[in-house]
Amino acid sequence: MTPRAAPPYDVIGVGFGPSNLALAIALAETPAARGLRSRFLERQPHFRWHGGMLLPGSDMQISFLKDLVTLRNPTSPLTFVNYLHSQGRLHDFIDLGTFHPSRIEFNDYLRWVADHFADRCDYGETVVAVEPGLGADGAVETLWVVARDAAGREIRRQTRDLALAVGGAPHLPAAFAALACDPRLCHSSRYLDHVDRCGPGGPLDLSRPGARVAVIGGGQSAAEISHDLHARFPHLQVDLVFRGHALKPSDATPFVNAIFHPDRTDFVYAQPSERRAALVRSYRNTNYAVIDADLLKALHVIAYREKVSGPQRLQLRPRSEILSACGDADGIRLRTLDRYAETEAERSYDGIVLATGYERDPNPAILEPLAAYRDGSELARDYRVPTRPGFTPRIYVQGYSETSHGLSDTLLSVLPVRAQEIVDSLLDQDRRGGVVAPARPPATGGIPVWARQGAHP
Numbered sequence: 001m002t003p004r005a006a007p008p009y010d011v012i013g014v015g016f017g018p019s020n021l022a023l024a025i026a027l028a029e030t031p032a033a034r035g036l037r038s039r040f041l042e043r044q045p046h047f048r049w050h051g052g053m054l055l056p057g058s059d060m061q062i063s064f065l066k067d068l069v070t071l072r073n074p075t076s077p078l079t080f081v082n083y084l085h086s087q088g089r090l091h092d093f094i095d096l097g098t099f100h101p102s103r104i105e106f107n108d109y110l111r112w113v114a115d116h117f118a119d120r121c122d123y124g125e126t127v128v129a130v131e132p133g134l135g136a137d138g139a140v141e142t143l144w145v146v147a148r149d150a151a152g153r154e155i156r157r158q159t160r161d162l163a164l165a166v167g168g169a170p171h172l173p174a175a176f177a178a179l180a181c182d183p184r185l186c187h188s189s190r191y192l193d194h195v196d197r198c199g200p201g202g203p204l205d206l207s208r209p210g211a212r213v214a215v216i217g218g219g220q221s222a223a224e225i226s227h228d229l230h231a232r233f234p235h236l237q238v239d240l241v242f243r244g245h246a247l248k249p250s251d252a253t254p255f256v257n258a259i260f261h262p263d264r265t266d267f268v269y270a271q272p273s274e275r276r277a278a279l280v281r282s283y284r285n286t287n288y289a290v291i292d293a294d295l296l297k298a299l300h301v302i303a304y305r306e307k308v309s310g311p312q313r314l315q316l317r318p319r320s321e322i323l324s325a326c327g328d329a330d331g332i333r334l335r336t337l338d339r340y341a342e343t344e345a346e347r348s349y350d351g352i353v354l355a356t357g358y359e360r361d362p363n364p365a366i367l368e369p370l371a372a373y374r375d376g377s378e379l380a381r382d383y384r385v386p387t388r389p390g391f392t393p394r395i396y397v398q399g400y401s402e403t404s405h406g407l408s409d410t411l412l413s414v415l416p417v418r419a420q421e422i423v424d425s426l427l428d429q430d431r432r433g434g435v436v437a438p439a440r441p442p443a444t445g446g447i448p449v450w451a452r453q454g455a456h457p
């Protein structure tokens with residue numbers, strides 16, 4: 001007897017970072033969505049939020065009240081406050097008197113939430129393609145999500161709708177392309193894994209006297225890494241190499257911060273494209289190439305004290321445009337240009353850390369098999385990829401529409417509200433000719449306990 005094919009999922013989420021975690025909660029807490037069959041696929045072997053940058057001493061740059069759910073449903077059991085309570089740390093956290101927990105603690109909160117959904121996430125699977133699932137009349141009715149596990153095995157799952165939230169890809173500036181596989185070069189996204197191997201006996205020993213490292217970038221990650229390297233290796237020379245004239249503070253002041261309020265998404269989206277671009281430009285100093293004021297102060301104190309008593313192990317190299325980077329047996333030679341002084345400099349380093357940010361391709365490679373069905377690249381207000389008539393599945397993309405939805409799109413600020421907007425769109429009856437997947441009774445263990453209690457609107 002031929003085994004019966006498994007019914008398609010209602011929605012598959014690709015990536016299980018904060019965006020799709022927020023979506024998983026919204027699905028579970030929305031009564032009409034509880035019957036939907038959902039599955040999430042995550043390439044990491046277990047939950048970890050920007051693990052390469054979980055530096056001791058690094059803090060969140062957003063209030064803990066902007067967790068995965070509070071802005072949408074403050075009564076949810078999955079708030080940061082309830083996490084603290086469940087860990088027995090609520091009183092102690094209050095006594096800290098801060099809105100900004102450490103990144104290590106926030107990662108643990110996110111992991112705690114992810115554990116609530118362990119039965120609907122497959123870890124260790126990388127989605128490599130999303131292919132059309134054709135119906136009898138040749139129309140695309142479903143999608144095939146093709147994943148590979150750690151052993152290279154292919155796993156195919158069928159779904160009606162898709163929610164993509166794969167984050168950005170580390171940006172490697174062109175000058176470093178030839179060194180992409182050089183063990184002396186590392187992107188900030190892998191920093192902690194890399195630096196742990198940079199002691200005595202490692203492939204790169206940064207603890208030996210005379211060792212030199214360049215950190216490229218003028219933003220928060222570059223500053224954090226420079227600070228960490230300087231403290232971690234007492235003999236290391238750390239050069240912070242950046243294009244601007246000075247390291248600049250991030251603006252997190254109240255009136256400015258309002259740009260991250262969820263209702264601003266409608267405002268930005270309603271603007272013509274040149275005004276949206278102008279808005280993003282004018283608020284850039286909230287997020288890009290800027291540094292938390294406390295950290296700026298800490299770096300300045302180090303640099304000043306070293307000016308007084310030496311040696312000057314922390315050096316700022318402003319106005320440094322990278323011309324080339326060449327590796328040889330002695331190290332990596334970096335050639336830089338100062339356009340203002342019209343001078344070039346060449347320095348050799350034992351290692352280089354690129355804190356050069358992330359890039360987000362508006363046409364992600366895994367959607368390539370669907371290219372013929374796409375109808376433009378700008379996402380709809382509900383984060384849907386526009387598709388041609390005859391293509392029924394809905395594809396939602398999170399974190400890839402800063403140019404149309406505003407600066408909060410790649411951050412945590414709007415996650416709970418965005419997740420609800422996507423759930424509402426998923427539940428929209430029109431698409432399936434008035435038929436939404438019926439609300440089924442939860443399978444044993446399938447729906448988290450709080451959702452079964454129906455406590456939330």
Ligand SMILES: Cc1cc2nc3c(=O)[nH]c(=O)nc-3n(C[C@H](O)[C@H](O)[C@H](O)COP(=O)(O)OP(=O)(O)OC[C@H]3O[C@@H](n4cnc5c(N)ncnc54)[C@H](O)[C@@H]3O)c2cc1C
Pocket residue numbers: 014015016017018019020041042043044048049050053059060061062125126127128165166167168221366398399410411412413
């Ligand atoms: C060091 C650092 C600190 C930050 N701090 C803050 C902060 O304080 N406040 C703030 O608002 N924002 C912060 N951000 C911005 C950050 O982008 C968001 O916090 C958040 O991580 C976005 O969530 P996401 O789920 O969209 O993307 P990500 O967190 O990047 O998650 C994407 C997930 O998808 C998985 N994935 C990728 N490709 C595939 C695939 N093909 N198949 C399966 N899985 C895949 C990845 O492994 C990852 O787990 C920070 C970013 C960094 C790098």
